[in-house]
Amino acid sequence: MMLVGAAFLIWVLGWWMNVRLANGPAADTRGVKLLVPVIFGVTVLLVWELLVWGLEVPLVILPAPSLIATRFAQSTSILWQDFQQTFVKGALSGYFIGCSAAFLMAIAVDRSDFLRRGLLPVGNFVAALPIVGTAPILVMWFGFDWHSKAAVVVVMVFFPMLINTVAGLRETTAMQRDLMETYAASYWQSFFKLRLPAAMPFIFNGLKISTTLALIGAIVAEFFGSPTVGMGFRISTSVGQLALDMVWAEIVVAALAGTAFYGVMALIEKGVTFWHPSQRG
Amino acid sequence: MTEPVDTTPSRWASGVTGIVFPVLVVLAIITAIWYAVCVPMNIHGAVQSAERAGVVVIPEDAKTRREMGGVALALQNTGEISDVWSQDRPRLPAPHQVAVELWKTTVLKKVTSKRSLIYHGWITLSATLLGFAFGTGLGILLAIGIVHSRVMDMSVMPWAIISQTIPIIALAPMIIVVLYSIGVQGIIPKAVISAYLSFFPVVVGMVKGLRSPDAMQLDLLRTYSASKAQGFWKLRLPASMPYLFTSLKIGIAASLVGAIVGELPTGAVSGLGARLLAGSYYGQTVQIWSALFAAAILAACLVAILGVIERVTLKRMGMA
Structure with a gap:
């Protein structure tokens, strides 16, 4: 009392x-x-x-923070292995592949007004769907190891990144594009000097949304099958053993990783879009 | 966190004629790619079943076949290509197989049947809606508190924003098991997950919305000597509606994902998540795909309903 x-x-x-x-x-x-x-x-x-x-x-309902901290300190090597498996191999590689694929696709789509008008609603639609549901299919195709996790992440980040980049590439005004034309700039010149910089706030918005999605995808995909290492694997097996302090320790890792990942992207954004009103304040 | 690209229906409404055709073309392209990808994905199975039926296939050794790429194998066995779209357990089911399975498990099955997707969909949907209602209700209340109390704003708001960068869905298996151990099961644990997943987007969006009236408008109300409550009901709340609907759409999608993931640890009893898990245990790819599409259709319907409510509300308020 x-x-x-x-x-x-x-x-x-x-x-x-x-x-x-x-x-x-x-x-x-x-x-x-x-x-x-x-x-x-x-x-x-x-x-x-x-x-x-x-x-x-009781411990099986809610462990005290001190117990979680002790568990965290005692199992740093396990947590580090899980972090590498899920975050570095699964989430990061999938994030990189998915975002670059979406970026290239957006540039290709952007050249055709017809494709853009068709793809944007479809992309918006797909971005709202429960895409983590593809995890069992991709685990079946790519096996239990991190490749299937990376594949889930690719599918998850692709559409948010695509619609943001496509929207960003439309950001310039007719005036600005006309100016580039009066300079006799080629398509790629006006792309790199005008439209890509103008699209950067949107692109980074997509990149930042995707950081969280990447972690969610990598962790949830492990619930559908994984090798005996990984954050999602550890969470689901520790829950089964009622070792809730371990679960919380993994969640701390996930939280730190998610925040740091987002923070790094926000820092890069600050450097790249220093000219944007939202960054000057 | 900045909000995602605008998905309000105004863009749809402004160019319906200009959008329907391109969308159909894009969908047709996607379907065509899907059918084409079925060939290299399923040709191994198709060739194997043809061999079992007594057809001569090239190469005859099963081991060499397994090591061959899908495209190469398809080119050598052009006769078996037509079978790739009608496999029993294909690696990638063809679109029409998924459609047939969806039709069979929704329209042709009784709703009470354990194989009816409507039954499983309802299990998931009820948990989603219950959680969503609680999550958004609490989220709106907290947002009101944050806007009116400086202390709450400064203490809670940073954490609400940080929570958006954390994969909080990782808590889902634990919540299920912990609630089960204290005797709560069924719809409630899933609804709890749905609730907290929709809670934070609504808090962040609603705070932004309730703060959206500018100084000029707030000053005007002050010259009317309006009370705080009047300012809330007549200015802040109406002004926040567009923000509310944007975050509601994000929230309901998150709620559905939460309910689906919440069904995984209970070991595939009922619900769309359970269908996904059971399908992956038994290699029933068609079942996985149909459950996935059912989930997608459900999500699309929920977002679309919110979109209609949004349009009607904003129109009646004179904002759209």
Whole structure:
């Protein structure tokens, strides 16, 4: 009961600190903007920890954060192997292949107005479908190893990337294209100097959406069959053994990998589209 | 997170005549490619069954055949090519095989039958809708809280945004098993997964929508000395509708994926996800493809219904 009371106290204290910070004079500084969510996150973790011990929640329902951290620290080598199998081999290679294929396809489609008008609705339609469902088929075709996972990722990222790139390549105005024409620019000159740079915000939007999709595809595909390594494999087998601390450790890895992947893409975007209004603020 | 490319129906409506024909052509091309790819994918099976039926095939040794590429084998056994579209367990079923299977398992089967895709589809759909309703409801409430409270905005919003970069669907198997161990099973665990998958897109989209009125409009309401509640009901909420519908469409697609994935760990009992898993256990490719198409049709219908509601609502509000 003491622990539950402590949890309640910590919650009140954390919230009170955030109220003071958010309504205080320094609320708009960078430090406070970073500090407030961190305080919130730490409060949630502490309350979680205390409640699990205080209410004696069994391990098979919710392990305490400290147990998850211990498990994480003890099994770094397993987690690293799983990370390599699922993220580096499955997700990254599929992401690279899928995004480049979609990019090239978009350039090809962009030259024909007819194809573009036909493909955009189809692409939009497919992008909303539950594409992870192709996983059992692709696992059957490409085997249990990472190749099938990469294939699922390719299919998942292809259409979001395609429609974003095609939309981006239409971004220039008639004025701008006319200007290039008055310079007697060739198709490829105006492509590289005008239309591709103008499409960059859209392309990066597609690339950023695809980072999450790639991880989802690689992990879910492993639920349909995998070698005895990989994040999805570890999650589904550890769930079966009720080793929930291991599951949470894998989820931490997935979260870190997803955020880092997205962050890297956002950083590259910042460098490439420095001229765009959304990046100048 | 920036929102994806605009998929509102206005683009459809503006050029229906200009779009239908190109779309049909693209679909025809895709179908043609599909039929063509069936040849190298299924020729091994077709040649094998022809050999069993007593036809002389080239080369005769089964091992050499297995090592040959599909195209090469097809070129040497042109007589067997027509069989690739009617295999029993093809590696890639032909479009008409999938269509026939879909027809057989929806229209020709009783709805209560365990083999009816309508039955399995309903199992998945009910979990999806229940979860979606809870997820969007809670998401809208949290968004209202975030817009009106600076503390909530600063503490919760960064986490909601980060959650969009995390494959939170990885939690699905755990939720199923944990809820099962405390005695909850059936539709609820799947609905929980659907709910949290649709929750975060709605929060992020709705916050953006509720903030979309500009300073000018907010000032105008202040000159009317409108209360906070009036400002919410008469300005913020109406202004957020386009954003709400965009995130609802993303949310329902995510909910459906969640319900399907939620059916995997329970070991293929019922639902579209179970059909996918059972099909992959027993190598029933036609069954996998028909379940996949059923899921796709379901997703398309859900998004289309939301699109119609969106169009009607925005029209009545004078926004479209």
